[in-house]
Amino acid sequence: MSVHRIMGIETEYGISTPSDPTMNPMVASTHIVNAYAQLVASPQSTHQRWDYAVESPLRDARGFDQSRAEADPSQLTDDDLGLANVILTNGARLYVDHAHPEYSSPEVTNPRDAVLWDRAGEVVMERAAAATSLVMGGQQILLYKNNTDNKGASYGCHENYLMKRSTPFADIVKYLIPFFITRQIFTGSGRLGVGQDGASKVFQLSQRADFFEVEVGLETTLKRPIINTRDEPHADPEKYRRLHVIVGDANLSEVATYLKMGTTSIVLAMIEEGALADCDLMPSDPVREMHRVSHDVTLSNRLLLNSGEELTALEIQYELLGRAEKFCSERPDYDVDVMTKDVLERWRLVLDQLSMDPKLAAKSVDWVAKYALMTGYINRDALTWDDPRLQLIDLQYSDLRPGKGLAKKLIAAGRLDKIVEESEVVDAVGHPPTNTRAYFRGECMRRFPESVAAASWDSIVFDLDGHEALLRVPTLEPTRGTKEHVGALLDVCASAEALVAALVAD
Amino acid sequence: MPSQEKADARARSTSQQSEDDEVSGKAASQEVAPSEVDADVDAILAEIDEVLEVNAEDFVKSFIQKGGQ
Numbered sequence: 001m002s003v004h005r006i007m008g009i010e011t012e013y014g015i016s017t018p019s020d021p022t023m024n025p026m027v028a029s030t031h032i033v034n035a036y037a038q039l040v041a042s043p044q045s046t047h048q049r050w051d052y053a054v055e056s057p058l059r060d061a062r063g064f065d066q067s068r069a070e071a072d073p074s075q076l077t078d079d080d081l082g083l084a085n086v087i088l089t090n091g092a093r094l095y096v097d098h099a100h101p102e103y104s105s106p107e108v109t110n111p112r113d114a115v116l117w118d119r120a121g122e123v124v125m126e127r128a129a130a131a132t133s134l135v136m137g138g139q140q141i142l143l144y145k146n147n148t149d150n151k152g153a154s155y156g157c158h159e160n161y162l163m164k165r166s167t168p169f170a171d172i173v174k175y176l177i178p179f180f181i182t183r184q185i186f187t188g189s190g191r192l193g194v195g196q197d198g199a200s201k202v203f204q205l206s207q208r209a210d211f212f213e214v215e216v217g218l219e220t221t222l223k224r225p226i227i228n229t230r231d232e233p234h235a236d237p238e239k240y241r242r243l244h245v246i247v248g249d250a251n252l253s254e255v256a257t258y259l260k261m262g263t264t265s266i267v268l269a270m271i272e273e274g275a276l277a278d279c280d281l282m283p284s285d286p287v288r289e290m291h292r293v294s295h296d297v298t299l300s301n302r303l304l305l306n307s308g309e310e311l312t313a314l315e316i317q318y319e320l321l322g323r324a325e326k327f328c329s330e331r332p333d334y335d336v337d338v339m340t341k342d343v344l345e346r347w348r349l350v351l352d353q354l355s356m357d358p359k360l361a362a363k364s365v366d367w368v369a370k371y372a373l374m375t376g377y378i379n380r381d382a383l384t385w386d387d388p389r390l391q392l393i394d395l396q397y398s399d400l401r402p403g404k405g406l407a408k409k410l411i412a413a414g415r416l417d418k419i420v421e422e423s424e425v426v427d428a429v430g431h432p433p434t435n436t437r438a439y440f441r442g443e444c445m446r447r448f449p450e451s452v453a454a455a456s457w458d459s460i461v462f463d464l465d466g467h468e469a470l471l472r473v474p475t476l477e478p479t480r481g482t483k484e485h486v487g488a489l490l491d492v493c494a495s496a497e498a499l500v501a502a503l504v505a506d
Numbered sequence: 507m508p509s510q511e512k513a514d515a516r517a518r519s520t521s522q523q524s525e526d527d528e529v530s531g532k533a534a535s536q537e538v539a540p541s542e543v544d545a546d547v548d549a550i551l552a553e554i555d556e557v558l559e560v561n562a563e564d565f566v567k568s569f570i571q572k573g574g575q
């Protein structure tokens with residue numbers, strides 16, 4: 001199916017403590033995670049560790065491993081530093097990554113669910129910040145869903161897509177780079193500042209673009225590549241590859257997140273099935289073009305392609321959309337695949353809007369919404385682009401607090417369109433998707449928190465009464481462990497001991 | 507009217523990327539016509555006025571992050 005595949009979003013949130021700017025961000029992030037753990041978990045359940053035994057962040061999709069000695073320490077994401085870590089009942093992971101609190105969503109099967117559990121992550125962070133303030137005597141820790149401090153630092157919002165292992169990695173590189181460079185026109189969250197330090201107070205489409213320096217590579221914290229080669233499938237490596245996408249912005253607009261995940265999933269389906277084999281849209285200088293697309297609010301720059309053609313970002317997107325429409329409509333299940341149709345229609349709509357007048361996309365595209373606010377202030381108050389108030393708007397757009405965050409204000413005022421209902425979001429804070437292995441993980445956390453010693457994406461480690469050793473239950477297949485597979489079993493097992501006994505007998 | 511020119515000058519002088527990226531070339535497009543301002547926009551700006559942090563300059567300056575992934 002086109003838009004459907006196992007996917008997820010991991011977001012590192014910006015964090016600050018205005019009343020104590022000297023507070024170490026790792027300490028502040030730890031407060032956030034621990035406060036949430038105490039808020040929602042049973043007293044016994046805050047001790048779970050992440051099960052690093054199965055992680056391999058230095059495995060490269062190109063077929064070799066980087067040595068740990070050669071790697072930058074920030075790449076060693078499987079080093080257990082004893083930092084705060086909680087596995088949530090919705091199957092997500094909440095933890096401290098580097099100097100940021102991070103929410104890694106549970107595995108979902110489609111872009112709408114990706115939006116839902118990403119929004120659940122916002123609520124988790126918002127509640128965590130409120131809980132932290134309570135335990136810290138009213139001292140506020142503020143969280144931002146953005147990707148840069150405009151002073152040289154960037155932190156990520158990564159997408160993950162499960163792909164067929166049989167797809168050649170060279171194809172992924174060849175066809176995804178033109179798509180990633182140009183999708184910024186509807187996935188960008190907007191940024192007032194150009195250059196990694198944001199010194200030039202000029203507006204650009206993307207928070208992340210200026211931090212990308214190479215086309216392909218393993219790193220995520222330095223020399224960031226457009227295509228990240230981290231090959232850590234968290235699943236059967238013979239069967240699957242997890243494409244780890246690091247070029248995206250964190251979106252506040254639900255429609256932007258939906259489009260980002262949906263269009264990327266369709267492009268990946270076309271790559272997997274060879275539908276782009278005659279489609280050479282590769283720019284001659286991808287990194288430079290990525291920056292140029294982001295720096296062009298008129299969307300009129302032409303990208304020089306290897307073929308000698310010169311196309312705008314919109315023209316490249318229209319080319320890919322046209323192929324996607326043909327590819328999807330020829331599939332036997334297309335008539336009943338409502339979500340794929342919806343993604344294609346919204347993809348065309350947003351490109352049409354951006355072509356006619358970008359302002360028409362203000363209800364779905366973050367950068368357009370943010371740009372409209374800034375130009376509104378400029379006109380009303382005769383501000384110049386270097387006015388600190390505009391920089392504040394850039395930052396406060398991503399503030400998670402409902403009364404303070406400007407994107408939240410726009411959503412409340414009906415100025416940013418929604419994809420999911422708030423009641424669904426609240427439910428997704430505590431409950432996992434029912435159609436992936438996240439269901440088994442989340443339900444084990446909800447039902448038997450005192451018996452789970454550790455967990456990871458592809459394992460749950462039980463500490464059972466009557467067993468001296470810990471017992472690891474692998475969950476290598478992301479499409480198993482669903483409610484359909486294990487719901488009835490969970491319902492008849494009153495304890496983790498009974499559950500594991502039943503699983504072993506199976 | 508916004509004065510993008512000042513920002514442009516800074517862009518040219520401070521950004522190593524500006525030449526490469528045609529920042530200055532695109533700057534004129536960031537001019538905003540007064541006609542774009544309508545009552546609708548004024549209403550949301552008034553709402554935002556109420557919630558913007560005070561002392562924008564200090565607030566923005568104090569937002570310093572460590573790099574992540």
